[in-house]
Amino acid sequence: MLLRDVGYARPGTTDEALRLLGENEGARPLAGGQTLINVMKARAAAPDVLVDLNGIDELKGIELGSDGTLEIGPMTTTSQLIASQEARARPILAEVCSQIADVQVRNRGTVGGNICSSDPTNHLPPLMVAIGAELTIAGSSGERAVPAHEFFLGVYMTAVGPDELLTKITVPPGRSDGFASVAVGRDGTCIVNAAASANGELRVVLGCVGAVPEIVRPSAADAEAVRTAVQATSIEPPSDVHASSEYRRALAEVVAVRAVTQAAERAGG
Amino acid sequence: MSRITVEINGTTYEREVEARRLLIHLIRDDLDLTGSHVGCDTGNCGACSVILDGTLVKSCMLLAAQVDGASIETVEGLANGELSPLQQAFSDHHALQCGYCTPGMLMSATALLRENPRPTDEEISKGIQGNICRCTGYWNIVKAIKAASGQEVAE
Numbered sequence: 363m364l365l366r367d368v369g370y371a372r373p374g375t376t377d378e379a380l381r382l383l384g385e386n387e388g389a390r391p392l393a394g395g396q397t398l399i400n401v402m403k404a405r406a407a408a409p410d411v412l413v414d415l416n417g418i419d420e421l422k423g424i425e426l427g428s429d430g431t432l433e434i435g436p437m438t439t440t441s442q443l444i445a446s447q448e449a450r451a452r453p454i455l456a457e458v459c460s461q462i463a464d465v466q467v468r469n470r471g472t473v474g475g476n477i478c479s480s481d482p483t484n485h486l487p488p489l490m491v492a493i494g495a496e497l498t499i500a501g502s503s504g505e506r507a508v509p510a511h512e513f514f515l516g517v518y519m520t521a522v523g524p525d526e527l528l529t530k531i532t533v534p535p536g537r538s539d540g541f542a543s544v545a546v547g548r549d550g551t552c553i554v555n556a557a558a559s560a561n562g563e564l565r566v567v568l569g570c571v572g573a574v575p576e577i578v579r580p581s582a583a584d585a586e587a588v589r590t591a592v593q594a595t596s597i598e599p600p601s602d603v604h605a606s607s608e609y610r611r612a613l614a615e616v617v618a619v620r621a622v623t624q625a626a627e628r629a630g631g
Numbered sequence: 632m633s634r635i636t637v638e639i640n641g642t643t644y645e646r647e648v649e650a651r652r653l654l655i656h657l658i659r660d661d662l663d664l665t666g667s668h669v670g671c672d673t674g675n676c677g678a679c680s681v682i683l684d685g686t687l688v689k690s691c692m693l694l695a696a697q698v699d700g701a702s703i704e705t706v707e708g709l710a711n712g713e714l715s716p717l718q719q720a721f722s723d724h725h726a727l728q729c730g731y732c733t734p735g736m737l738m739s740a741t742a743l744l745r746e747n748p749r750p751t752d753e754e755i756s757k758g759i760q761g762n763i764c765r766c767t768g769y770w771n772i773v774k775a776i777k778a779a780s781g782q783e784v785a786e
Binding site: 363364365366367368369370372395396399400402403412414416441463464465466467469470548549 | 633649650651653672673674677680686687688689691692693694696697699739742743757758760761762
């Protein structure tokens with residue numbers, strides 16, 4: 363496949379990357395490329411310059427604080443997260459990442475990329491919202507932290523501006539989490555997914571049913587309470603080749619119950 | 632244009648590449664290493680799989696410009712005068728028919744066995760999950776990889 367002509371830069375630091383993104387209106391960051399390269403093949407997006415983030419060590423790695431808080435570099439690949447000892451502080455992260463695509467895609471695809479593409483069928487956006495992650499964004503006006511539930515603004519749109527970068531994902535400690543999905547084939551594209559957290563307030567977050575993850579707060583963890591809560595949302599899931607809106611709506615209840623059940627079991631409930 | 636230096640199967644190549652050049656096209660069209668195949672072009676089929684700095688990747692999903700300074704292994708590097716044990720196992724267990732997915736399968740299997748020298752059937756299936764085969768139905772491929780790992784295979 364022939365991509366449109368494009369420029370290429372491979373900065374070694376976040377500051378250099380931000381400078382390059384700010385200098386050129388048509389510049390876009392290249393993370394794992396497992397979404398963007400395909401998009402460019404189809405010419406659905408045609409950046410003028412690709413700013414390759416793969417050489418920026420300060421955006422990689424996972425640190426575990428003494429209080430159990432995880433700081434995840436956005437250029438950490440999905441495979442690296444799965445293999446990470448530190449990431450075991452929040453086991454749901456590796457469990458969900460293991461369900462993404464395949465080995466090759468996980469070896470290049472990044473945690474930050476999966477989050478920032480804000481594709482409604484992605485795994486990590488609803489998970490980040492469910493576990494109460496915080497996303498740190500750096501730009502010319504400095505750094506700011508955005509809670510996950512305010513980060514996803516629309517399809518392919520996040521709080522990260524055109525000349526900004528996601529620089530850190532902060533995850534609080536917790537083990538009472540769940541995730542469930544119905545996908546096209548094993549580990550394929552999600553038709554509907556749900557991430558649940560029972561660390562404190564019970565919440566379940568639905569993916570694939572709207573432009574951004576949908577937060578649902580069931581009154582209790584039992585199946586009926588969860589279904590009632592999902593039914594009470596105003597979701598209008600899309601219809602596409604994989605599923606009708608009605609089917610997604612029905613599946614949303616099913617995966618929400620599964621995710622909540624898993625989270626509640628781990629909470630000892 | 633970028634100037635890149637890349638080692639492939641032990642040979643160093645220096646080339647000028649356009650930024651938009653996909654790695655698979657550098658490998659196949661510029662360097663004449665046509666063992667790696669273009670199957671789907673969308674990163675689904677895995678026929679383009681190669682090992683980059685020890686990591687299994689789909690070469691149609693990377694730019695050639697991204698591999699400056701890297702070391703790549705392709706299917707051409709597996710044999711050493713004669714078929715590798717893995718390749719021989721593919722032949723013995725009829726793990727290929729048209730052969731189009733085979734280079735990718737071999738690279739995925741190579742990567743898997745390095746990380747997991749005695750995989751279960753389930754682990755093998757997971758290891759080749761990124762490789763699609765239209766001919767064999769996969770079972771002989773799984774058997775071949777299992778046999779290559781020195782484990783017994785039910786025939």
